[in-house]
Amino acid sequence: MQTYVKGSKITGTGHYAPERILTNADLEKMVDTSDEWIVSRTGIRERRIAAPEQACSDLAHNAARAALEDAGVKAEELEAIVVGTVTGDMQFPSTGCIVQSMLGATNAAAFDLNAACSGFVYSVSTVHAMIASGQMKKALVIGVDLLSKIVDWEDRTTCVLFGDAAGAVVLEACDRGEGILGTYTRSDGSLAELLYVKAGGSRRPVSAETVAEREHFLRMKGDGVFKYAVRAMEDAANRVLDSAGLTLNDVDLLIPHQANIRIIDAVAKRLELPKERVVVNIDRYGNTSSGTIPLALDEAIRAGRVNKGDVVLMVTFGGGLTWGSILLRHT
Numbered sequence: 001m002q003t004y005v006k007g008s009k010i011t012g013t014g015h016y017a018p019e020r021i022l023t024n025a026d027l028e029k030m031v032d033t034s035d036e037w038i039v040s041r042t043g044i045r046e047r048r049i050a051a052p053e054q055a056c057s058d059l060a061h062n063a064a065r066a067a068l069e070d071a072g073v074k075a076e077e078l079e080a081i082v083v084g085t086v087t088g089d090m091q092f093p094s095t096g097c098i099v100q101s102m103l104g105a106t107n108a109a110a111f112d113l114n115a116a117c118s119g120f121v122y123s124v125s126t127v128h129a130m131i132a133s134g135q136m137k138k139a140l141v142i143g144v145d146l147l148s149k150i151v152d153w154e155d156r157t158t159c160v161l162f163g164d165a166a167g168a169v170v171l172e173a174c175d176r177g178e179g180i181l182g183t184y185t186r187s188d189g190s191l192a193e194l195l196y197v198k199a200g201g202s203r204r205p206v207s208a209e210t211v212a213e214r215e216h217f218l219r220m221k222g223d224g225v226f227k228y229a230v231r232a233m234e235d236a237a238n239r240v241l242d243s244a245g246l247t248l249n250d251v252d253l254l255i256p257h258q259a260n261i262r263i264i265d266a267v268a269k270r271l272e273l274p275k276e277r278v279v280v281n282i283d284r285y286g287n288t289s290s291g292t293i294p295l296a297l298d299e300a301i302r303a304g305r306v307n308k309g310d311v312v313l314m315v316t317f318g319g320g321l322t323w324g325s326i327l328l329r330h331t
């Protein structure tokens with residue numbers, strides 16, 4: 001158990017996914033792929049794609065409004081807004097600041113956190129520590145990505161995998177031992193070349209040359225990420241359970257990062273959790289990066305799959321590489 005003066009609990013959840021649905025049949029017309037390959041290798045049947053005029057803050061704002069309403073919290077009550085994303089509206093200011101303005105959260109600090117697909121888990125872990133240390137009482141965490149804006153739509157090895165979505169949670173102070181029972185975060189930057197966008201930062205600023213070389217698009221060595229992901233997620237699950245003095249028998253629901261149904265199945269098998277205790281929605285959304293876990297959490301709660309007192313285990317991994325977990329007793 002981490003030594004904090006307070007605890008923090010999730011008091012509201014919300015999500016937003018763009019209206020436009022891109023099916024595997026649509027992709028068959030765009031690149032050399034097939035519905036059969038995509039479903040059998042990934043479990044994805046369709047994904048949501050943001051409209052050209054929609055940016056990160058638009059999706060985040062919609063999810064945030066839903067979470068605030070669910071929690072019965074007014075925007076002015078928030079003391080922090082943290083957005084886990086790698087597809088912010090622009091380099092700076094942060095999307096957190098843009099959302100802060102959209103919400104009218106006049107008393108909140110705001111920033112973004114870059115941990116790729118682990119952005120939501122890292123952000124909750126950070127905000128949990130801020131609340132549990134007594135620094136603040138109410139905050140908003142958003143996991144959001146629009147990878148459709150940075151995938152190479154001519155690269156069949158990546159463009160079939162990703163979708164756009166946002167999920168949000170309101171975190172509020174509570175007694176220690178309630179709500180979030182533990183978090184765990186880790187990284188291994190020596191594996192950065194498995195998943196990255198080469199150009200657009202200070203190492204390789206955007207230029208006519210980088211655009212011609214298509215270096216502003218996401219690149220991934222999928223098999224390398226796959227191998228690492230299963231082991232990392234299993235480890236993150238066990239470590240957060242150990243830190244809270246619980247075991248897998250105590251877990252009512254596993255919410256894994258939705259990157260590939262074969263990864264999800266492999267993790268569930270290693271953890272010996274039956275299918276009915278694992279949340280899967282990758283078939284409808286694809287991999288929405290930082291959006292997957294808060295989106296799945298919100299859907300599971302609204303579908304009545306999470307009851308008061310249930311223990312929910314969330315595990316993730318992503319570019320960096322980064323990985324981590326959250327253990328929650330739902331209140």
Ligand code: UT7
Pocket residue numbers: 032033034037038041042117156157158160195220221222223224225226229259260287289317318319
């Ligand atoms: O959120 C974290 C981000 N990343 C991930 O989680 C990704 C983790 N990795 C994966 O999910 C899988 O590795 C992929 C789904 C990306 C790929 O599955 P795989 O079973 O590892 O396939 P592969 O990369 O080994 O490719 C097998 C074959 C290749 O053809 P050859 O070289 O054997 O002739 C690919 O060119 O499948 C081909 N292929 C495709 N075929 C049809 C790759 N993409 C496609 C495609 N449609 N979209």
